[in-house]
Amino acid sequence: MTGYEDLRGRIDSTRPHTARIWNYWLGGKDNYPVDREAGDQIRAIHPGIGAYALADRLFLGRAVHHLVAEAGVRQFLDVGTGLPSADNTHEVAQRTAPEARVVYVDNDPLVLTHARALLASTPEGRTDYLDADLRDVDTILERAAGTLDLSRPVALMLLGVVIFVEDHEESYGIVRRLMDALPAGSHLVLSHTITSPAMPEVDAAVAFWNEHGTPRLTQRTPEQVERYFDGLELLAPGVVSCSRWRPGAPDGEEPEEPEEVAMFCGVARKAPS
Template sequence: MTAASRIDTTRPHTARIWNYWLDGKDNYPVDQAAGDRIRALHPGIGDYARADRAFLGRSVRHLAGEVGIRQFLDVGTGLPSADNTHEVAQRVAPDARVVYVDNDPVVLTHAQALLTGTPEGRTAYADADLRDVDGVLAHAARTLDLSQPVALMLLGVVIFIEDEAESYSLVRRLMDALPSGSHLVLSHTITSPAMPDVDEAVAFWNENGTPKLTQRTPDRIAHYFDGLDLLAPGLVSCNHWRPEGDSRLPPEVAMFGGVGRKP
């Protein structure tokens, strides 16, 4: 069965709705309708989709530029958009190597768009599941040197792992396989009494869309960075992580992110 034949266009899908909120074209009317309904429940949803994307760009620029990381493992890639990980990294360091990992048939049909890059660097794509840590690492090792520091990118992906212990274990096992100097870049939807409309929007999604999402509090999300040195400013709203330009911080969004270094 091909990836395209596995795509269900009768039900809204997370990757396509996210693409819709980012003004992409890889979505269907069913995704647009669900996206509009969620936006009605939580008007700021588009803001945190954009904030998460901008967080990716700032974190990758920092790691490739100031830290000198030359290898990136992006798990849970999502649909290609502007400024994908390899584009940001190779703009700073043309010799950067990037491996994308996803097992979503929607994303797989667009994988070819990710298989581009600079002549000096390398870009690869693997069809694998976050839960298959050994498989992810085996795919990564074909392009990356896992004896050298790697930036593990887990943006908006552990939200799909409902079991708390399993989600922590998966992140820990991936980081344990990477050497000192590697970094974890992670973002996650939060639940907070200050943002009740987010809970309502997620509840609507989990009743109508696929795959289902799990929210966590900032304190629970912080545990993904246990054993790592969390870079300033810590785990914060994605639009508050080292913002560029205007020094005034915008209102928090319900997507928190952080970057941690493995000692």
């Protein structure tokens, strides 16, 4: 893992930050008063927005469990990790497959200060943390190869992170470059805040955030989110609200369709060429 030098100088506690607000909405303690104030203001604009954070987190758990238990994936590259929370990627994966390996990537100095919580691997497996930006594709792949075998299937986790790339084509290009470097049998797991005429309060909340917080967010339509999976085999049920991706139900019961949230997601497999 890279060093901790100059971290205090890189942390700005005077402006709200998405990772810390997300942590606040999830009930965490790794945030500042400015984050809690902004989080409350955003929730006043759109009272249901805290549910997005929970839905996204639960989607992560269901997707990782499926990939380990059903698809046999044993390697994960989690870019845009965010602050450690309950059931991080390595915890979900290693619960079923103790030998699973996970590389986390984030460029938030506050995340880096808490990264040791992401390195508590099982003895059989391994975790690592890279201080890098999503746009630094070559750096991510080069350094991840120190922990992961990139000749074998990898699950690329991009949960709530491509929203920080404003240019559409640049964001699609980043995802393509990462997936192009991974072999057949790899998977893309992605979630993204959407914009929809049916959810104007979401647009208002994002507009408030972009005026007061950092970094800026870019919403995309469900159709634009689906484009990230071009050339891959989308797993059922396709690109849907995070709350509706294989929610499950108690044994013997039909699952009720959960309420839709404006955080959409999908999981897709890279087939042999």
